[in-house]
Amino acid sequence: MRDPTSELSDRLTNGEAPVLDQPAPSIPPNFEDLGTSSPPIGMDVLVLTATPVERDAVLRRLRPLADRDRVLRAFLGAQTYYVGNIGSVSVALTMCRAGSQPRDGSLLATFEAIQQFHPRAVVAVGMAFGGYPAKLHIGDVLVSTHVIPYEPSRQQDGGGVHRGGEHDAGQLLLNRFREAAGWQFIRSDGYACRVHEGRILSGEKLVDSLASKTKLFADHQEAIGGEMEGSGIYAAAERNGITEWIVVKAVCDWADGTKHKQYQPLAAEAAASLLEHVFSPIGVLSGLPPFKPRGDQVATTGPSIDNKSYQDGIRNQLLVIRSEAARMEGHATSLNAGFYHNYWDQYISVKFNPLLLEGAFAQVLAAITHHSVLVSDLNELRSVAAAADSEIDRVFQRGALVVEQLRPLVLRVLNSASHVVSGVNRILGPTR
Secondary structure: OOOHHHHHHHHOOOOOOOOOOOOOOOOOOOEEEOOOOOOOOOOOEEEEEOOHHHHHHHHOOOEOOOOOOOEEEEEEOOEEEEEEEEOOEEEEEEEOOOOOOOOOOHHHHHHHHHHHHOOOEEEEEEEEEEOOOOOOOOOOEEEEEEEEEOOOEEEEOOEEEEOOOOEEOOHHHHHHHHOOOOOOOEOOOOOEOOEEEEEEEEOOOOOOOHHHHHHHHHHOOOEEEEEOOHHHHHHHHHHOOOOOEEEEEEEEEOOOOOOOOOOHHHHHHHHHHHHHHHHOOOOOOOOOOOOOOOOOOOOOOOOOOOOHHHHHHHHHHHHHHHHHHHHHHHHHHHHHOOOOOOHHHHHHHHOOOHHHHHHHHHHHHHHOOOOHHHHHHHHHHHHHHHHHHHHHHHHHHOOOOOHHHHHHHHHHHHHHHHHHHHHHHHHHOOOO
């Protein structure tokens, strides 16, 4: 009778090694460097990559924000960020070093990025090793239902005991990637890559040993693959109160002693392609909760209004609110003048963006909870924004644009935003 370990080892190796043409990369976008300007906040998603190949695959899919001509690039602290849209989703993209624990690893890089951009979700995108070759192909995308940090353990006589637990990926994000109907990514040999959801191992080791891989899967036989950054992003996200996070990485090797870089560009492109597909529909992430600072990060009574860094932060976030309201007014004016002729362009142009405002609302409210008038004004603005968004949808469902129905709502939004900005200015001084 064969040793069970030997049988498991046989199941974990001899994966396919197809001869494939490399994907032809498109030209990455031009950037608008922010310099000393403050970056946008309240992004929908923070996207984390760990290699230039992964970063560039996502970057090629990044498009400018609605009010910008180019993708934004920001140099903040020790990190470089790229800000734009992928499909209908606003994204801040950054790159860490491989692993979770190094100084520049995913744990600290994710934590710092969350502080900068207040995203509502975090996604790690890139490359992974595949678990069981009989079930997977190069380029297949692994989507985490759970992440299993395999490093924490108790070492004792008779062997180690795993103590890292397993951590659930975000419910909404998992649903969206699970429902990625219509996604296609075809390798040069004609194979259509597939999506596999399951448990993903995450640790500090770059695994390229069949013996090491067998030992890992002996403890976690239900895993579908492994990578090095997931345990850091889940820890940083949940530490900041973000429950919506997920790992989306495509198979580039088998971690069985045959590792090479040949399939890394294809795997990175496959994962980024799935990300773009999932993020494309309007409203796909509208159910994400807003970013809210945790109670142990912001005092329950609100930070001191005399604290200059918080004053500047509040000003910047109110500018986001005011800018979005002004954008709506400009588009409504153009609609009144008949400048828009394409039906879909009309819809996109007047669609209010309360999601952009949610991150601003959360931080401003946290900072001024002891100023009841401003809190009331902010809540009024949120209510009016939601009403405008709902009314625009209702109008377009009837198949006709009735500008006069939208105009009063837009003016209410502007009036509410003006009250908020004026109220904060009375406390903080004029916005610079």
